Amino acid sequence: MGQSKSQFSEEELQDYEDLTYFTKKEVLYAHQKFKALAPEKVGHNKNAKLPMSKILQYPELGVNPFGDRICKVFSSSHDGDCTFEDFLDMMSVFSDAAPKAVKAEHAFRIFDFDGDDMIGTSDLQQVVDRLIGSNHLSEAEMQHLIQKILEEADLDDDGALSFAEFEHIIDKSSDFASAFRIRL
Amino acid sequence: MSGGDRSKKKTPRTQGWEEAGAEFYQESYPSTDTDFDVLQRDPRHLTTLLPSKQNRAVAATIKRIRGDTKTFGRHTHTTLRSRRGSTTNRRASTTADIQVSMLPDLSENLSNEQRTWEEIMQIKALPISMAQKKEMKAKLQSEPNLRLQGFEQLKWKRRKMWKKFRISIKESYSKLELWKGDLKKIEGNCGTGVVAYFLFIKWLLFLNFSIFSLVFLFVILPSIIFKNVEQCDDCCSSVYFNQTTDSNIVLDLVQGTGRMERTILFYGVYSNETFSYKVNGATLYYDLPLAYISVTVIYFLLSLFAIVKSAAKGFKERLVEGEGQFYQYCNLIFGGWDFCIQNEKTANMKHNAIFHEIKGFLEVERREEERQNRTQQERTKLFVVRLLVNVIVIVVLAASAAAIYFVFDYSTKQVANTLKDALFSSSFEMLFYEFLPSLSIVFLNVIVPFVFAFLVNLEKYSPLNVIRITLVRTVFLRLSSLCVLYASLYIKVACDVENINSCVSADCATCWESFVGQQIYKLVLTDFATHAILTFLVNFPRALIARNCTNKAAKFLGSQDFELPKHVLDVIYSQTLCWLGCFYSPLLPAIATLVCFLMFYIKKFACLINSTPSVTIYRASRSNSMFMIVLLISYIFAVLPIAYGIGELLPSESCGPFRALPTVWSYIVNIFGTSPMWLQSILFFVSTAGFAVPAFVVLTLLVYYYWAVNSANRHMVTVLKNQLVLEGHDKQFLLDRLSMFIKQQQESQKRLRHAEMMKDGERIVSSN
Numbered sequence: 001m002g003q004s005k006s007q008f009s010e011e012e013l014q015d016y017e018d019l020t021y022f023t024k025k026e027v028l029y030a031h032q033k034f035k036a037l038a039p040e041k042v043g044h045n046k047n048a049k050l051p052m053s054k055i056l057q058y059p060e061l062g063v064n065p066f067g068d069r070i071c072k073v074f075s076s077s078h079d080g081d082c083t084f085e086d087f088l089d090m091m092s093v094f095s096d097a098a099p100k101a102v103k104a105e106h107a108f109r110i111f112d113f114d115g116d117d118m119i120g121t122s123d124l125q126q127v128v129d130r131l132i133g134s135n136h137l138s139e140a141e142m143q144h145l146i147q148k149i150l151e152e153a154d155l156d157d158d159g160a161l162s163f164a165e166f167e168h169i170i171d172k173s174s175d176f177a178s179a180f181r182i183r184l
Numbered sequence: 185m186s187g188g189d190r191s192k193k194k195t196p197r198t199q200g201w202e203e204a205g206a207e208f209y210q211e212s213y214p215s216t217d218t219d220f221d222v223l224q225r226d227p228r229h230l231t232t233l234l235p236s237k238q239n240r241a242v243a244a245t246i247k248r249i250r251g252d253t254k255t256f257g258r259h260t261h262t263t264l265r266s267r268r269g270s271t272t273n274r275r276a277s278t279t280a281d282i283q284v285s286m287l288p289d290l291s292e293n294l295s296n297e298q299r300t301w302e303e304i305m306q307i308k309a310l311p312i313s314m315a316q317k318k319e320m321k322a323k324l325q326s327e328p329n330l331r332l333q334g335f336e337q338l339k340w341k342r343r344k345m346w347k348k349f350r351i352s353i354k355e356s357y358s359k360l361e362l363w364k365g366d367l368k369k370i371e372g373n374c375g376t377g378v379v380a381y382f383l384f385i386k387w388l389l390f391l392n393f394s395i396f397s398l399v400f401l402f403v404i405l406p407s408i409i410f411k412n413v414e415q416c417d418d419c420c421s422s423v424y425f426n427q428t429t430d431s432n433i434v435l436d437l438v439q440g441t442g443r444m445e446r447t448i449l450f451y452g453v454y455s456n457e458t459f460s461y462k463v464n465g466a467t468l469y470y471d472l473p474l475a476y477i478s479v480t481v482i483y484f485l486l487s488l489f490a491i492v493k494s495a496a497k498g499f500k501e502r503l504v505e506g507e508g509q510f511y512q513y514c515n516l517i518f519g520g521w522d523f524c525i526q527n528e529k530t531a532n533m534k535h536n537a538i539f540h541e542i543k544g545f546l547e548v549e550r551r552e553e554e555r556q557n558r559t560q561q562e563r564t565k566l567f568v569v570r571l572l573v574n575v576i577v578i579v580v581l582a583a584s585a586a587a588i589y590f591v592f593d594y595s596t597k598q599v600a601n602t603l604k605d606a607l608f609s610s611s612f613e614m615l616f617y618e619f620l621p622s623l624s625i626v627f628l629n630v631i632v633p634f635v636f637a638f639l640v641n642l643e644k645y646s647p648l649n650v651i652r653i654t655l656v657r658t659v660f661l662r663l664s665s666l667c668v669l670y671a672s673l674y675i676k677v678a679c680d681v682e683n684i685n686s687c688v689s690a691d692c693a694t695c696w697e698s699f700v701g702q703q704i705y706k707l708v709l710t711d712f713a714t715h716a717i718l719t720f721l722v723n724f725p726r727a728l729i730a731r732n733c734t735n736k737a738a739k740f741l742g743s744q745d746f747e748l749p750k751h752v753l754d755v756i757y758s759q760t761l762c763w764l765g766c767f768y769s770p771l772l773p774a775i776a777t778l779v780c781f782l783m784f785y786i787k788k789f790a791c792l793i794n795s796t797p798s799v800t801i802y803r804a805s806r807s808n809s810m811f812m813i814v815l816l817i818s819y820i821f822a823v824l825p826i827a828y829g830i831g832e833l834l835p836s837e838s839c840g841p842f843r844a845l846p847t848v849w850s851y852i853v854n855i856f857g858t859s860p861m862w863l864q865s866i867l868f869f870v871s872t873a874g875f876a877v878p879a880f881v882v883l884t885l886l887v888y889y890y891w892a893v894n895s896a897n898r899h900m901v902t903v904l905k906n907q908l909v910l911e912g913h914d915k916q917f918l919l920d921r922l923s924m925f926i927k928q929q930q931e932s933q934k935r936l937r938h939a940e941m942m943k944d945g946e947r948i949v950s951s952n
Contacts, residue, residue: 019308019317023351059372059526065535066521076313085314092308094523102309107518109311124517131520132542133535141546148513148545155905156912169514176519178376183368183524 007031007046020092022184027088030184033058034087042084052080055087060182065130069110094182103180104170108163120160121146298340300324362386366788372526373792374746375534377807381748382784384811388759389780391490395483395766396773402475403770404448407455410470449705449771452698452839473841473851477830480767484823487763491819495812516541533796566644573639577657580635584628584661585668588621592672595620621672621703622710625665629757630714633658633750655749659814662757663821666764669707670825673700695839697768704765705772711758712779719790727794746795751787752811756818758783763822767829 035042061067071080074090371379598617730743762776835842
């Protein structure tokens with residue numbers, strides 16, 4: 001850790017500690033992990049911007065069906081490329097200490113593919129498609145499934161989930177908080 | 185971050201709304217067509233512009249700030265301004281409204297240090313990028329602050345310090361945290377449901393460790409420190425302690441006989457004395473029997489409390505989840521993926537698992553329909569099959585119980601025989617007979633579940649029910665084998681009652697408590713050894729075969745799932761043994777702690793190396809409450825015989841802290857008799873009807889009250905939900921109306937303009 005310590009000043013670390021759900025040590029540890037993705041780049045510039053393909057080499061993100069969405073949501077340049085600060089933000093949201101509401105907020109953005117602030121049927125279809133991977137549901141099954149989801153969650157019957165509705169489900173889902181988590 | 189992303193993407197629409205919004209408020213409907221481009225194309229888009237669907241972060245900030253506005257008005261404005269500048273300006277008009285309505289009171293416009301600090305702490309919850317967060321923080325810090333004075337300052341400092349202290353504790357704890365890396369690895373490979381199981385093992389480890397430390401501090405340590413030489417020559421205890429059996433040290437170690445029996449491992453050696461210790465003339469007493477019995481009561485209560493607390497947590501979650509499977513689809517879709525998975529193969533398995541689960545849900549629904557359409561004949565057939573299977577299960581349970589009983593009987597007889605003619609038999613033959621009951625119990629525990637798993641397939645239950653039913657049956661198997669063990673032990677033990685006067689009877693153990701302790705000690709060892717052997721010597725080669733052979737038969741033989749219910753039972757069983765034995769063998773919790781520790785690694789090996797990732801999805805929340813319920817059942821099964829033993833059975837004459845007493849509990853009764861009068865009268869009063877009946881009534885009323893509140897709340901939930909749905913419909917209706925109205929307006933405008941143009945044209949024509 002000695003090497004990475006020299007890359008951050010005390011104020012920067014204090015900033016990171018205040019602005020994320022991490023302690024200073026965890027910030028440094030996160031930086032180690034980040035550095036491991038592209039040692040040559042990060043070695044020169046601790047806050048280097050790594051392309052999305054590099055970020056997706058992080059094991060948990062690589063196999064995650066929503067990996068690219070996660071990168072895009074957290075990327076400050078919105079193209080999926082992440083700096084260390086973006087990465088730190090990401091890990092902070094996925095950490096144990098982050099409250100459910102914060103996680104729900106980001107999950108909503110991840111699932112909202114078309115960015116219209118609603119999770120509509122097309123978004124749901126994409127989510128399901130990504131979840132089942134190489135398997136395939138027939139059109140009728142997919143429709144049935146989406147209809148079921150909307151039946152459960154769409155309180156105002158407008159055919160899409162707003163954030164309030166999404167948060168409502170997340171509140172009741174006991175698995176969400178434990179699933180939406182990446183151990184550093 | 186996508187806050188900016190969104191604002192970029194949505195600018196056209198947003199601006200449209202901004203202007204449109206302003207104009208709606210002015211009640212003047214504009215004719216500029218561009219404003220309504222979006223709305224015309226799809227009136228639905230209006231919905232996304234409703235306040236309730238606006239960017240949550242902004243809403244949250246405003247909400248938060250609204251609550252505190254009175255005290256730090258200006259400060260909030262900066263926050264808002266920075267938010268607006270940095271992310272999106274679509275709420276500009278709203279913000280302006282707020283600014284106007286909340287014009288700061290000049291005397292209160294300076295925020296103090298504490299407020300600023302709290303604000304900074306809240307930044308981390310905002311979904312904006314780090315650069316923006318930093319900017320906000322800097323802005324907040326550069327604001328003029330009021331310094332806190334006096335006591336306030338002190339309080340704030342203390343809070344800050346406390347927070348720092350908590351962080352440092354957290355840091356050092358995370359360094360010490362047991363198995364952190366292992367858990368992460370398991371989680372990455374098997375998902376959260378399986379990790380819940382390993383956390384459960386860890387929980388048991390800590391439980392056992394705390395039981396052990398209690399016992400060690402209050403029973404074992406005092407009896408080591410104050411060890412006295414037994415004084416009397418002709419009393420029973422000397423007979424017991426002078427019995428000499430010279431035998432193999434290894435055998436003693438695994439059987440708990442011989443020299444081992446005289447160690448602190450077993451009940452027998454604990455003294456019945458009240459130790460006295462002289463310090464500066466004053467005499468301190470340490471009443472070991474009292475300590476022994478009270479520690480037992482305390483750790484059983486502690487275990488109960490710990491279980492109930494954990495189970496209640498799970499139960500609460502289940503209640504929040506709503507009745508049963510209320511949100512099953514959403515839960516699966518939005519909480520289905522374990523973000524911690526890091527292994528390609530597991531990810532594939534997870535994809536498949538989710539796919540199957542989805543299919544399963546749809547299937548269940550179809551099956552439900554099918555069930556309603558089932559013909560009479562099919563229904564009867566299924567009923568008969570299920571009945572038959574249940575009968576078979578009961579027969580199997582009874583047969584295994586009988587088998588254990590006979591084996592136990594046979595082995596004790598054989599052991600007695602070999603003892604009689606010790607010269608002719610080898611000690612290893614004796615070892616075999618000694619271990620025969622334990623071996624047969626373990627053997628049945630391994631074999632019979634396979635039979636159950638096969639039988640349950642015939643019954644055509646839904647997948648979730650299959651898991652539950654197999655689990656319940658297996659629990660019954662394990663507990664019934666334990667019951668038989670109790671019964672046979674009881675028969676052995678009860679013979680002491682008949683000849684109270686003699687110290688040593690011919691066909692009974694001299695110190696039956698130690699004997700019981702030995703039996704359970706052996707069972708714990710055998711159980712543990714079986715797990716180790718099965719995992720490393722049987723299942724590991726199987727897994728190797730499955731991995732390296734392409735042969736289908738080999739694959740079938742070798743591949744194995746990590747079946748959570750089975751492994752849960754393994755751990756819970758050894759925990760039951762620990763509870764069962766720890767009164768008669770005080771060191772057993774230490775052994776159980778060690779077993780838990782090693783079990784973690786054995787199960788980790790079984791999970792990561794032997795098994796392929798499971799196709800069944802185990803949910804963390806559901807499995808945790810399941811563990812606790814099964815554990816609670818086993819706890820009750822373990823406590824009942826112990827309570828009976830303490831309350832009813834005659835302690836051995838020759839050994840242990842309670843020698844020469846009618847029952848163990850009578851010691852407490854005697855102590856109670858010597859306690860001060862007021863305590864006695866209080867306790868007497870508590871036990872009279874005059875107290876019990878009112879207390880019972882009050883409790884019943886309380887239960888009724890909570891039940892009533894609960895049902896009222898439930899009713900309220902449905903009412904509110906219906907209202908929400910109604911509101912939604914109203915909103916929908918109004919939006920439709922609105923968009924229609926806008927369209928009409930535009931058309932009439934267009935017509936008007938058209939008419940004007942026509943008029944103009946006519947005028948031009950006419951002027952010409």
